[in-house]
Amino acid sequence: MAYTEKTRGIYSEILTGLKEAGLFKQERYIHSSQSADIEVEFPTGANLKKVINICANNYLGMSSHPEVVKAAHAGLDSHGYGMSSVRFICGTQDIHRTLENMVTRFLGTEDTILFPSCMDANAGVFEAILTKDDVMISDRLVHASIIDGIRLCSAMHDTFKHSDMEHLEEKLQLHNDKRLKMVITDGVFSMDGDTARLDKMAALCEKYDALLFMDDSHASGFIGKTGRGTHEKCGVMGQLDIITTTFGKGLGGASGGCVSGRRELVEMCRQKARPYLFSNTIAPPVVAGVIKVLEILSASTDRRDKLERNTEFWRKGLTDAGLIIKEGDTPIVPVMLFNAKLSQNVSHDLYEEGIYAIGFFFPVVPQGQARIRTQISAGHEIHHLEKALEAFKKVGKKYDILGKTKAEIIEMYGM
Ligand SMILES: *Cc1c(COP(=O)(O)O)cnc(C)c1O
Numbered sequence: 001m002a003y004t005e006k007t008r009g010i011y012s013e014i015l016t017g018l019k020e021a022g023l024f025k026q027e028r029y030i031h032s033s034q035s036a037d038i039e040v041e042f043p044t045g046a047n048l049k050k051v052i053n054i055c056a057n058n059y060l061g062m063s064s065h066p067e068v069v070k071a072a073h074a075g076l077d078s079h080g081y082g083m084s085s086v087r088f089i090c091g092t093q094d095i096h097r098t099l100e101n102m103v104t105r106f107l108g109t110e111d112t113i114l115f116p117s118c119m120d121a122n123a124g125v126f127e128a129i130l131t132k133d134d135v136m137i138s139d140r141l142v143h144a145s146i147i148d149g150i151r152l153c154s155a156m157h158d159t160f161k162h163s164d165m166e167h168l169e170e171k172l173q174l175h176n177d178k179r180l181k182m183v184i185t186d187g188v189f190s191m192d193g194d195t196a197r198l199d200k201m202a203a204l205c206e207k208y209d210a211l212l213f214m215d216d217s218h219a220s221g222f223i224g225k226t227g228r229g230t231h232e233k234c235g236v237m238g239q240l241d242i243i244t245t246t247f248g249k250g251l252g253g254a255s256g257g258c259v260s261g262r263r264e265l266v267e268m269c270r271q272k273a274r275p276y277l278f279s280n281t282i283a284p285p286v287v288a289g290v291i292k293v294l295e296i297l298s299a300s301t302d303r304r305d306k307l308e309r310n311t312e313f314w315r316k317g318l319t320d321a322g323l324i325i326k327e328g329d330t331p332i333v334p335v336m337l338f339n340a341k342l343s344q345n346v347s348h349d350l351y352e353e354g355i356y357a358i359g360f361f362f363p364v365v366p367q368g369q370a371r372i373r374t375q376i377s378a379g380h381e382i383h384h385l386e387k388a389l390e391a392f393k394k395v396g397k398k399y400d401i402l403g404k405t406k407a408e409i410i411e412m413y414g415m
Pocket of ligand 1: 116117118119120122143145186190215216217218245246247248255256257
């Protein structure tokens with residue numbers, strides 16, 4: 001097959017179009033391990049620069065925690081580098097089952113099955129459990145991986161307006177004749193940092209005899225009094241039927257994910273979920289690392305408590321400085337700038353001040369809601385956050401947005 005100039009031209013044109021529209025994603029190279037202080041290279045020329053990272057999913061600072069690194073080394077030595085097989089042939093070690101049992105205890109569920117990633121868990125779980133006689137009713141802001149999983153499933157799909165419980169109830173009534181109804185939500189929503197109204201959802205699911213599914217990737221390990229997740233925070237431990245989550249964020253930051261929940265539903269995934277059946281599972285050193293993470297988090301709430309204090313300090317600091325943030329109490333703290341170009345400029349200037357945070361704009365967030373999404377970590381010390389606040393104040397002053405209302409900022413810069 002010839003890769004002709006014509007073929008090349010088709011793709012060059014698309015890629016150029018992305019660049020012209022300002023939608024081209026340019027990656028930066030980190031030369032250090034992932035932590036509060038990183039060394040970054042922009043491939044577009046600039047030299048290596050030491051900056052403070054405030055946009056990682058490293059919520060508990062576990063990505064390069066010495067004990068976790070040590071445990072991963074030990075796992076490499078005892079169980080090798082990789083499995084060269086999927087789980088059901090010869091790809092299951094004792095440590096894979098140990099980790100599954102630990103996750104079950106940690107999340108307060110009945111059983112757990114590991115997946116190569118949470119993306120894979122979400123891609124496989126719906127079609128393993130539901131059929132064309134069933135309906136999936138999802139919040140309109142669920143994560144992209146859930147949307148893909150829904151696409152791969154033959155059950156009917158409907159949505160409800162973000163966190164709108166009246167709308168959800170209407171949809172549950174509308175679909176009451178289905179064999180099974182499944183309500184689908186994120187625990188903490190990644191773009192706004194808001195929390196699903198799980199207590200209300202659990203009550204509605206009870207009333208209408210529906211299953212409740214939550215993806216808790218942005219909460220596992222640190223949301224709730226002992227870090228079990230959004231179900232702990234909302235007082236509905238044990239009431240969710242399926243929880244999916246990732247080991248790539250708070251729970252270590254490496255990779256891997258899982259489906260945790262009702263015994264039969266987990267077993268259905270083991271029998272039928274395609275990303276589980278046809279893809280290698282988590283590599284032994286990573287399994288050993290996640291086991292250590294769960295040991296650390298089960299023994300003490302120090303890390304999630306520190307994260308909570310850091311988050312309060314950060315939210316108060318930004319608000320006192322006169323910046324507009326999305327209300328809430330999670331470590332995802334979006335600083336609202338509304339205008340796309342302004343978000344890019346602020347991100348650029350913050351970088352010059354030694355602070356690494358990325359501007360998000362349409363289509364990642366709705367039109368007119370451009371922002372810098374900051375994410376706080378237990379790996380941050382107060383001096384990191386103070387320096388970042390100073391930078392936000394300096395840059396905010398330059399663009400004259402401190403103490404301004406949303407309307408005033410939009411008047412100056414447009415949507
Ligand atoms: C990050 C994320 C995922 C994907 O997790 P991976 O394990 O990296 O595939 C899935 N769902 C949500 C809500 C996420 O935030």
